Every structure is written in structure tokens, then in C-alpha cells.
Amino acid sequence: MIEEGNSTISILRQCKILGVPRSSFYYKPVEKGDSDIKAMNLIDEIFTKYPFYGRRKINKYLCKIEDMQISIKKVDRLIRLMELQAIYLKKNLSIRNLEHKKYPYLLSGMDISEVNQVWNTDINYIRLVKNFVYLCALIEWHSRYILSWKLSNTLDTAICLEALEEALKRGKPRIFNTDRGSQFSRNEFTNRLLIEDVEISMDGRGHALDNIFVERFWRSLKYENIYPNSYETFLDTKIGISYYFRFYNNDRPHKTLDYNTQELVHWKRNTTPGGLHEDYFSLNGLRSSEACSHVMHS
The missing domain is CATH 3.30.420.10 (Ribonuclease H-like superfamily/Ribonuclease H)
Known part of the structure; x- marks a missing residue:
């Protein structure tokens, strides 16, 4: 049993003993709406095929080719969530701290x-x-x-x-x-x-x-x-x-x-x-x- 107040230490210790990665222990199904998952999967396919596409081209592709009603703001949000970066020379290659x-x-x-x-x-x-x-x-x-x-x-x-x-x-x-x-x-x-x-x-x-x-x-x-x-x-x-x-x-x-x-x-x-x-x-x-x-x- 994991004692209250020492849960983090106990979890880390148990994961180490069992050889289980900590990230796997904490895994929970990602809860996103069906429309978001569908859009993200299509964005993934588009980006995999055309890794040089930015958010504007991906948005146009979804709207015209996939006949999806989706705003560029939503596409931008999903791309950031997916950590995708188009392959071309640009000012900011990644989200920095x-x-x-x-x-x-x-x-x-x-x-x-x-x-x-x-x-x-x-x-x-x-x-x-x-x-x-x-x-x-x-x-x-x-x-x-x-x-x-x-x-x-x-x-x-x-x-x-x-x-x-x-x-x-x-x-x-x-x-x-x-x-x-x-x-x-x-x-x-x-x-x-x-x-x-x-x-x-x-x-x-x-x-x-x-x-x-x-x-x-x-x-x-x-x-x-x-x-x-x-x-x-x-x-x-x-x-x-x-x-x-x-x-x-x-x-x-x-x-x-x-x-x-x-x-x-x-x-x-x-x-x-x-x-x-x-x-x-x-x-x-x-x-x-x-x-x-x-x-x-x-």
C-alpha cells in the first residue's frame, strides 16, 4: 500500500523495483473530443506526407480536401498540442523556456x-x-x-x-x-x-x-x-x-x-x-x- 504523504516517493521506489517507467505508471487515457481526435489524426497524416506544410496550408487542406469546417485558430492549437514543426527556415523552431x-x-x-x-x-x-x-x-x-x-x-x-x-x-x-x-x-x-x-x-x-x-x-x-x-x-x-x-x-x-x-x-x-x-x-x-x-x- 502507498502511504499518504509519501505517495511520490513510494511510487518512484515501486517503479524502480519493478523496472516500470514512471511515465507508464501514470498513464491515463487522453480524453479529447471525437472532433479533435479526428482533426489531429488528419493533421498527422497531412504533416507526415507534407512535413513542409505550415498551419495555413494544413488548414486549407482540411477545409478544401477533407471538407472539414475548422478554423485556423483551432488548427494552430492542435498543432501546438501535437508539437509539430514544419521543415523550413523560420524564426522560431520550437517552444522555448x-x-x-x-x-x-x-x-x-x-x-x-x-x-x-x-x-x-x-x-x-x-x-x-x-x-x-x-x-x-x-x-x-x-x-x-x-x-x-x-x-x-x-x-x-x-x-x-x-x-x-x-x-x-x-x-x-x-x-x-x-x-x-x-x-x-x-x-x-x-x-x-x-x-x-x-x-x-x-x-x-x-x-x-x-x-x-x-x-x-x-x-x-x-x-x-x-x-x-x-x-x-x-x-x-x-x-x-x-x-x-x-x-x-x-x-x-x-x-x-x-x-x-x-x-x-x-x-x-x-x-x-x-x-x-x-x-x-x-x-x-x-x-x-x-x-x-x-x-x-x-
Whole structure:
């Protein structure tokens, strides 16, 4: 039983003992009106297909193509709730907290050619049938390997820290790059990186296009897993995404990696110019077709 007055301490302790992320413990279904959920899901589809669309174009698309009566003010409110940012050069790339320290952008002109040279993290809206959740993913920039991820119904620093702690068990980057959103600029997050002697880089004006490969990753996730499966519950979503990330890292060849996989490049196992090593599938237990089957039926 949780004693009154010590509930927060008890919950944290129980989550740690059971190995349950705190954000999952606090999960409650997101209660939004059906019209808002429908609009948000359409906005998600539009933005995934056209990540360069801003609120005005999305509003016009909803009104003319989807025949929806929705004001630009409502579209703007939902876009902010979903934490979407169009990919184009603009004055303000993210919602900031002026009290948090901002770090310079360190990647200009840098040749990112080594594993663990740069890590990057981002948060995205993930739709359910009647609700929605947020997904934080931490990506190794050179190999495109998904180091860790956390799912939550709340948009706060907690899931970002949990993803970071899990990733740090697998290695450490020289540079950690994020946008200037409040989840990543809070002292709790940046101090954790400083303790590990990691240089912090934050996107600033003129660097929106540097994260295009991250947007392509979100697009792959949604088109290949989220949209086809139409998850109804938090648990179903978590299980389905878990299968997909295993497939994405271990079985899905990547064109920019010479058709090797993220797993092979990240851990430097048997990478070969022009394709997969002949013993690759035996290293992973599941063949690509089997992984796809698990993902699509999860």
C-alpha cells in the first residue's frame, strides 16, 4: 500500500523495483473530443506526407480536401498540442523556456562519419483509434540506429530522461543534438549530459533542414507501422512499436548505409559494400519477412 504523504516517493521506489517507467505508471487515457481526435489524426497524416506544410496550408487542406469546417485558430492549437514543426527556415523552431540555458549549434560543416559521434533525440505525436500518445526516440546519427525510446501520454522531460538513461547504458556520444524545446533544455536533462562530459548542441535559426533524416524516420514508422495497425490501447501501441523498432534496427536495409542495416553499421558487424553479409539473418534469429509479419499482426 502507498502511504499518504509519501505517495511520490513510494511510487518512484515501486517503479524502480519493478523496472516500470514512471511515465507508464501514470498513464491515463487522453480524453479529447471525437472532433479533435479526428482533426489531429488528419493533421498527422497531412504533416507526415507534407512535413513542409505550415498551419495555413494544413488548414486549407482540411477545409478544401477533407471538407472539414475548422478554423485556423483551432488548427494552430492542435498543432501546438501535437508539437509539430514544419521543415523550413523560420524564426522560431520550437517552444522555448527563456529560463533554460541555450547551447550553440555545433554541427555546422561537420562530417558525421563515425558511430557515437553525434546522438539526436526527438518527440512525435502517435495516434491511437480514440486517443493519442507521445513517443520520444533517441537516434545515433551516423548509423540511424534507434538507441532507445519511451512512450507516454504526457509531454514532459521525464520520458526524455528515461530514454537518455537507457541509451547511456549502450554507450556515450561526443555531441548530443536536440531542438530548443523545453523538454530538452531543462536543467534535469542537460545536467545529465554534462555529468557524462557530453557536448550539447541545440538547433538554432537556419538549421531546420538538418533534421530531415529524423523526419524521414518518423514517416517510415507511421506509414509502415502506426497507420496500418490502428492501435487502440497504450499497451498495444507499445508492443507494436517494440516489434517495429527491432525490425527497423536489425532487418531493414538502409539505402544510405549501402543497403546494410542500422544494427550492422552501429555495432560494426560484417558490413559489406553493396549489400548485407550472407550470414546476416542467422545473426538475428528472425528473417525480414518474419519480422514484418510480427509487426503487422502485433
